[in-house]
Amino acid sequence: MTTPLRPALALAATLTTALALTTSTATASTTTTEPSLLAANWTQTGVPGAKDLPAGITVTNWTEKNLENRTRPRLLQVVEIDPTAAPLDLQSTVGVEGDGQAETVADQLAGVSPVASRHPLVGVNGGLFKSEPAHPKLRTTSRPVTLQHLGVSVTDGVLHSASCLGPDGKGTNGAVIQYGVPYITKLRTKLSLTPSDGSATVAFDDINRDPGRARGCARDGDDEALPEERVGGQKGVYADADEIILFTSDYKYPVPKPGLDPYVTTDDDEGYEVVLGPTGKVTAAHPGRGGGKDSTTEVYVPSGGRVLQGVGTGGTWLRDHARLGSTLTISQKLTDERFGREIPLGPSVDVVSSFHQLLRDGAVAQELRNSCGATGTGADGTPICTDSRVALGTNVRGHTVLVTLTGQPQQDNTTTHEDGAWLHAWGELLDCEELGLIDALNLDGGGSATLITATSTGSTVVSTPPTDRANGVYVHRAVADAVYAGISGYGMYKK
Amino acid sequence: MNIIRTSTRIGVRRGSLFAVLLALLGTALLTLPGKADAAAFPDCPAGRFCLYDGSGGTGTRTDVTEGAKAERDAGTILSVKNNTRMWACVYGRPEYGGGLQTVRPTHGDEYVVGGTRWMVGSYKLVPARALCFTGYERCQDTEVCTFAERNGRGAMTVFDKPDTGPSTHDHGNSYGPEVPSASVFNQTGKHLCFYPTATYQGTWRQGSTTYGAYVVLRGQSVTVPAPFAGTFRSHELVDGTSECQ
Structure with missing residues (x-):
């Protein structure tokens, strides 16, 4: 970018101007007329199908007019959700296939309700995740790969993943979706098991992932980061030989067998496996996990129940304290580390996680770093960042806002336009009076970036270009979860 | 506003x-x-x-x-x-x-x-x-809450257990116009069916459409639109919306 940054004061001074009806006058000495990056370099453009958008949903598109070091303009799409203008609520979903299996955002949103008129009105991809390989002994080789969430994931109060430890040991950022808006903060989970035999409570490590091997981030201080050259070039592999992992009833993938990762030994332990009924009563307990390493047997979490797997001392603890007929009490606490308060995991709570808060209290978050996962070559030969971006935030009106920054959608899927921005530049672009954002979280981006809007006639429009290539065409990526505005109330026809 | x-x-x-x-x-x-x-x-x-x-x-x-x-x-x-x-x-x-x-x-x-x-x-x-x-945060887990203003703001009425009288369903509540319903938060694990009469019956008409219940899904909050806003006189909690009267 060649446009100079605006002074911080300009944000504060102009944050509400575009939205305000006011008789106040700005004092020349403390305000600036310097345009924002958005105003200087972008122009508002038409939104295809705008007249067909459902009530409560407003979409504004901006197209880059000053291309600087690019050859094609990028597209910024801004969706504002007004929960007072229509009966809708903000939610997240892990898809119709349940947790542990990736699906496209389109499939996830379509699975929210079997009734077309109650499909979500707008949605984007959600939190960070790592795809996982299928175990070689799983019978159905065409089964979609499984995944691990990076950070806290919750739908309807059900926790699907422990928090990341974070650089300061206080977790990583997530958006707690409740009361119709996202609240962005650092989140930590505290997970424990209390057996009915009177023994002491013990912490367990995570939920719905391969025991002994975490991906993407350390969950606790026991997780050791493994160098990429030791794990076949995989990024972000963490090993802990002594773990207990919980599997929830909405985990629809077979629970792990030993030896999922040929480069890691800490997930090789045959370990111990316990099945819990709805009340925590142990209904099965045996050595071995997932039907055994060399067996083609697939083990699933029973409906309404849960499964615990232990490796190393974790397996030993389960063997000694989770005996058949006994009871385990599972405690799962979610803490807002910014304010040191617990967030009760009730049925109205959803959480999606990411590492970076872009805006906090109306300004670019001080700690926001400048990073990029995928670069291309700009018009002058210097690098440009082509990471597509997605943000979840709130604006001065207290409304939820979804924003995507991508290349332009193409006529067909044989070609694509992949583009985005460096992380800090993304935060700076959002920091403007025109958008009036107060808080914003950077969601998963790159090939995961997907924005879908519904029309008032019930059809849907995917308005972000697919950038993953499969079978010669570009397709939208299957992702871990999605954030959407859905129908929360409706009139039911008289029977 | x-x-x-x-x-x-x-x-x-x-x-x-x-x-x-x-x-x-x-x-x-x-x-x-x-x-x-x-x-x-x-x-x-x-x-x-x-x-x-x-x-x-x-x-x-x-x-x-x-x-x-x-x-x-x-x-x-x-x-x-x-x-x-x-x-x-x-x-x-x-x-x-x-x-x-x-x-x-x-x-x-x-x-x-x-x-x-x-x-x-x-x-x-x-x-x-x-x-x-929003004022929805006042509504606690397992409660049904209705509010006098949109987005969970204004006076709140809390229903934390169903009526047990003979004229009411043992899984619902009935009430008069003193209960506001500009917005609703269903903090229970069940779906919520509202009715325009205290006897868990009645209909609303909007154009040529007749509605027999207004549904608020479990865990959801909603600013109630016309013609339903302010008209609720009873509600019940159900496992599936097909159970609404």
């Missing part, structure tokens, strides 16, 4: 009188912060939200801590200083109803400007500004 004023701006003066006039007109508004600045209110301790019954941090000071709330204030507050890390939400009516003014962390505000007073009816401190715009 609410009067909405933000303290996020710097170096601008508000049009308080205009804001009040628009409040009376019921017009949504974002106005500008008070003249109070960081240098004022020097006696307000760190980590406290200070409420004064005099202008400019004068008079009697009352301190509350981060996360504090008052759903009904005595109406004596004339100025405030927010020395917490949270946002202060200040409402024109009790129970988080009426107009809304927000005070960002470390800032202050005045409620008498140009001789015009803005009454403080209630307040709360929240970790993010967007949470000022």
Whole structure:
């Protein structure tokens, strides 16, 4: 970018101007007329199908007019959700296939309700995740790969993943979706098991992932980061030989067998496996996990129940304290580390996680770093960042806002336009009076970036270009979860 | 509609009188912060939200801590200083109803400007500004809550257990027009079916369409639209919406 940054004061001074009806006058000495990056370099453009958008949903598109070091303009799409203008609520979903299996955002949103008129009105991809390989002994080789969430994931109060430890040991950022808006903060989970035999409570490590091997981030201080050259070039592999992992009833993938990762030994332990009924009563307990390493047997979490797997001392603890007929009490606490308060995991709570808060209290978050996962070559030969971006935030009106920054959608899927921005530049672009954002979280981006809007006639429009290539065409990526505005109330026809 | 004023701006003066006039007109508004600045209110301790019954941090000071709330204030507050890390939400009516003014962390505000007073009816401190715009957080797990204003604001009615009388269903509640229903939060694990009569029956008509129930899905909040808003007289909790009458 060649446009100079605006002074911080300009944000504060102009944050509400575009939205305000006011008789106040700005004092020349403390305000600036310097345009924002958005105003200087972008122009508002038409939104295809705008007249067909459902009530409560407003979409504004901006197209880059000053291309600087690019050859094609990028597209910024801004969706504002007004929960007072229509009966809708903000939610997240892990898809119709349940947790542990990736699906496209389109499939996830379509699975929210079997009734077309109650499909979500707008949605984007959600939190960070790592795809996982299928175990070689799983019978159905065409089964979609499984995944691990990076950070806290919750739908309807059900926790699907422990928090990341974070650089300061206080977790990583997530958006707690409740009361119709996202609240962005650092989140930590505290997970424990209390057996009915009177023994002491013990912490367990995570939920719905391969025991002994975490991906993407350390969950606790026991997780050791493994160098990429030791794990076949995989990024972000963490090993802990002594773990207990919980599997929830909405985990629809077979629970792990030993030896999922040929480069890691800490997930090789045959370990111990316990099945819990709805009340925590142990209904099965045996050595071995997932039907055994060399067996083609697939083990699933029973409906309404849960499964615990232990490796190393974790397996030993389960063997000694989770005996058949006994009871385990599972405690799962979610803490807002910014304010040191617990967030009760009730049925109205959803959480999606990411590492970076872009805006906090109306300004670019001080700690926001400048990073990029995928670069291309700009018009002058210097690098440009082509990471597509997605943000979840709130604006001065207290409304939820979804924003995507991508290349332009193409006529067909044989070609694509992949583009985005460096992380800090993304935060700076959002920091403007025109958008009036107060808080914003950077969601998963790159090939995961997907924005879908519904029309008032019930059809849907995917308005972000697919950038993953499969079978010669570009397709939208299957992702871990999605954030959407859905129908929360409706009139039911008289029977 | 609410009067909405933000303290996020710097170096601008508000049009308080205009804001009040628009409040009376019921017009949504974002106005500008008070003249109070960081240098004022020097006696307000760190980590406290200070409420004064005099202008400019004068008079009697009352301190509350981060996360504090008052759903009904005595109406004596004339100025405030927010020395917490949270946002202060200040409402024109009790129970988080009426107009809304927000005070960002470390800032202050005045409620008498140009001789015009803005009454403080209630307040709360929240970790993010967007949470000022909703009052749903008052509704606890397992409860059904209805509200007098949109977005969970204003007077709240809580249903935490079903009626057991012979004229009611053992899994629902019936009531009169005193129960508000501009918005609803269903904090239970079941779906919620509302009806326009106290006998779990009745219909609504909208054009040529006849509705027999208004559904609020489990865990969901909703600002109730016409023709349903304000008309609920009974409700029941169900496992599937096909169970609605």
